[in-house]
Amino acid sequence: MFREVLGFLAADGWPVAPDSFDGVPCIRTRFIGTDDAWDCRARPYDPFGQLAFESVLPLTVGPEQLDAVTQLAVRANWRLLTGAFQLDLDSGELVFRTMVFLSDGVELPEPLCRGLVYSNVLTVDRCLTEFKAAAAGDDPLQAYERLAL
Template sequence: MYIEDIAQVYEEEELNFATDEEEQRIRFKMNTKVSPDVSFTARIVNETTALFTTILPMNIPEAKRDAVALYLNRANWGLLLGNFEMDPNDGELCYRVAGCFEENEPLADEIVRRMTYVGFNMFDKYVPGVFAIVYGNKGPVEAYEEIEAAEREAQAE
């Protein structure tokens, strides 16, 4: 798989992206329900792995990182595709998804789409809990339980 294979899917999606063929990387920004200017990177890591990373446009303040880390641990539990990560040194928060494929065989277009958009969807679901911790002084358990309760309500409707 080559970065051009992913770029073709993004062209079909009419995304405004930049390609760095030397680095085998694509970048773009997207507004989500919870945050504008969310960054995204798709990168070919090696002959059989692609990495899709969605990055929050703000870093978590140092004083809130431990609480956010506990919250993210709860959010990550049971996820089927991808996971949240936070750099403990600078507070960068991202959602990563790795795609594995056969050497010289591209991922199916629909798989590329799913791995691209899952991070944005997870941000919309779980970043409100991060914001509740950072700006609302909620604890990680309380923030997580509120997100899960809202999800149950939405599913019941």
């Protein structure tokens, strides 16, 4: 699966850098959205048939804003059909993760990979402004009401 994801991203014009994350091989890349750019990582777990694609939102959530951003993430996740915002309470890193599971031995079809990747980055592109607002002290309920989901 690693080679298929790497090949898809490279062929689609994404910058790619094979790397590791939490001791597991990953592919680092970057997306340029409407108002900002952010790092992404593809995390294929070949032995388990799992592929996660994560956008790392370009903000760090400080302790004073953990509650507001957590509220916004939980509310947003309730409305999302695919993917989830996840906040590391220790580091303040906020990611949006989409994931697919393939049965043993099934190859990753290019349209499935494309859907996984683009549903991720386009969701972040629509939500990033409001997450930044909540991290800067905006009311999370008002930020949620402005989300373009």
